[in-house]
Amino acid sequence: MHVHAYGAHAGDRPLEALTIERREPGAQDVSIEIAYCGVCHSDLHTVRAEWGGTLFPCVPGHEIVGTVNAVGSEVTRFKVGDTVGVGCMVDSCGHCGSCNEGVEQYCENGFTGTYNGATADAPGHTLGGYSRGIVVDQRFVLSISHPAEQLAAVAPLLCAGITTYSPLRHWNAGPGKKVGVVGIGGLGHMAIKIAHAMGAEVVAFTSTPAKRQDATDLGADSAVVSRDAEEMAAQANSFDLIIDTVAASHDLDAYVALLKRDGALVMLGVPEHPHPSPNVGQMIFGRKSIAGSLIGGIAETQEMLDFCAKHGIVSDVEMIRIQQIDEAYERMLRSDVRYRFVIDNASLDGAA
CATH class of the missing domain: 3.90.180.10 (Medium-chain alcohol dehydrogenases, catalytic domain)
Structure with a gap:
């Protein structure tokens, strides 16, 4: 036809x-x-x-x-x-x-x-x-x-919904967990909404101070300007999970430093040029991991849609x-x- x-x-x-x-x-x-x-x-x-x-x-x-x-x-x-x-x-x-x-x-x-x-x-x-x-x-x-x-x-x-829901579910975001979201765009704004609805403490990271209010409007408990060294240092060793939605090459060490022991930095974007090689030492000494995640399976995508309908979440x-x-x-x-x-x-x- x-x-x-x-x-x-x-x-x-x-x-x-x-x-x-x-x-x-x-x-x-x-x-x-x-x-x-x-x-x-x-x-x-x-x-x-x-x-x-x-x-x-x-x-x-x-x-x-x-x-x-x-x-x-x-x-x-x-x-x-x-x-x-x-x-x-x-x-x-x-x-x-x-x-x-x-x-x-x-x-x-x-x-x-x-x-x-x-x-x-x-x-x-x-x-x-x-x-x-x-x-x-x-x-x-x-x-x-x-x-x-x-x-x-x-x-x-x-796409944006399931791409962020899947790692949040896999790494058990929820009450008592502190979740970071790097980048407030098509993926990042969904990650903030979903992590908030799951009951996690949500901190958004943005390179643009003007987006701080946007982040809290979306449901983040707070926002950190990633270019502010003092603001970043104040978050050290405190995150269970950080969802990184930025597709451009950037320094991953800055975010690994913010993870608790056993915390995970999960990458969702593929950069045009490789990220600088991470410092393996701080991963070893905190049993920290850098991982990746790709969309979600059909059953999990249905779960995500039902979750979002229940919580009134849309893009x-x-x-x-x-x-x-x-x-x-x-x-x-x-x-x-x-x-x-x-x-x-x-x-x-x-x-x-």
């Missing part, structure tokens, strides 16, 4: 209106009319071929919220009219150790990304949520229980029409958004 979409034919070309082909729903498939799609930094890097390996035409988008408009004959989890979401994955091998344990994001044979992943469907790779519709195996479709008026702000939970968003996407990318590069762009996919109806 033909679907209106927006994408690019080359990394040095702007996004434009496209008509793409979606498969007819198979027995296990769910067809979704997309209402909203969040805009992630990964979209920009991929569509502009900055990471290499981009398959064109490229239709980005992996923070998808919409309504089921058809289901396959063997679908049991969803029905027409359900409000659903699709995140960063639409398939995995289903039989490796990671898949068997419900952490498909670590699939040992490689999960299939919602866009730019190999697929039997034309054109040979997946096309994402900057489109009016998508067809996804029911195993990778998520139920959304937030009220209708919040659905646009739910979309970024499918802070700015709605755009699809025709504004290149402008939005430029603003995103300048950090000129609080804190996530979301596309009104109805704007695609007049785009082609």
Whole structure:
């Protein structure tokens, strides 16, 4: 079936209106009319071929919220009219150790990304949520229980939300734990909200003094200016967990010094250039660790959505029409958004 979409034919070309082909729903498939799609930094890097390996035409988008408009004959989890979401994955091998344990994001044979992943469907790779519709195996479709008026702000939970929820859960953030969040952007603002709702003491780290109030408004108990040596020193050896959302290369030692014995600094961003090598000594003498975390499995993503619905958590968003996407990318590069762009996919109806 033909679907209106927006994408690019080359990394040095702007996004434009496209008509793409979606498969007819198979027995296990769910067809979704997309209402909203969040805009992630990964979209920009991929569509502009900055990471290499981009398959064109490229239709980005992996923070998808919409309504089921058809289901396959063997679908049991969803029905027409359900409000659903699709995140960063639409398939995995289903039989490796990671898949068997419900952490498909670590699939040992490689999960299939919602866009730019190999697929039997034309054109040979997946096309994402900057489109009016998508067809996804029911195993990778998520139920959304937030009220209708919040659905646009739910979309970024499918990437930014789960990317921060997963390490907070894995490292047991909660009452009696002190959690730091480095960077107050698309990921960081979600980490603050979720850690606060989990009951942890939350301290935000920002290089910009003007963002101190933003951090506390989001739910942080306090904020530290990372460039202020005295403020940083006052936090030494006090954190159980620090979530680092900054994708630029920076000094990790400054944050390792703030961890308690057995504390963990968890990295969520991949820098363009490697971070300076950390001081192994202070890790050894405090049994401290630097770790990484990647999105979350399907079961954990559903858990996150339910948790956020229960606690009234959504992303802070700015709605755009699809025709504004290149402008939005430029603003995103300048950090000129609080804190996530979301596309009104109805704007695609007049785009082609």
